[in-house]
Amino acid sequence: MAHTKAQGAANRTVQVAGKRLGLKRAAGQFVKAGNILVRQRGTVFHAGINTGLGKDHTIFATENGYVSFRNMTGSHRGQKYIDVLTEESKKEVKKEAPKKETTKTVEKKAEKTPAKKTASKKSTK
Numbered sequence: 001m002a003h004t005k006a007q008g009a010a011n012r013t014v015q016v017a018g019k020r021l022g023l024k025r026a027a028g029q030f031v032k033a034g035n036i037l038v039r040q041r042g043t044v045f046h047a048g049i050n051t052g053l054g055k056d057h058t059i060f061a062t063e064n065g066y067v068s069f070r071n072m073t074g075s076h077r078g079q080k081y082i083d084v085l086t087e088e089s090k091k092e093v094k095k096e097a098p099k100k101e102t103t104k105t106v107e108k109k110a111e112k113t114p115a116k117k118t119a120s121k122k123s124t125k
Contacts, residue, residue, distance in 0.1 A: 021040055024039065025038075027068060028068075029067050030065070033064055040059075043057055046080065047059050065089070069083075
């Protein structure tokens with residue numbers, strides 16, 4: 001039985017500098033065109049509205065605006081998108097998502113509208 005460690009373990013103590021990956025801007029933060037939003041290896045985040053994707057998968061802003069994150073649903077479930085919303089694109093996003101009517105609001109609308117009276121036709125012979 002050996003009483004000393006195997007040779008070569010001490011050779012693996014190489015120090016490598018960190019690559020400074022990760023999010024660079026938070027949600028709701030104002031960014032200018034060209035600002036880097038995230039540095040990543042692969043597409044952990046995908047480029048959304050008013051953003052671009054660099055060759056090293058860096059996502060950057062193409063317009064001035066506010067950072068927004070969104071999770072996809074359906075067949076793209078699990079994908080995360082980063083958007084830069086300007087005043088115009090904020091209005092568009094609000095138009096795309098109409099409010100859902102609950103059963104209470106439907107009942108209230110039915111109570112407010114009076115029922116239509118149908119005039120019965122008199123049969124003349």
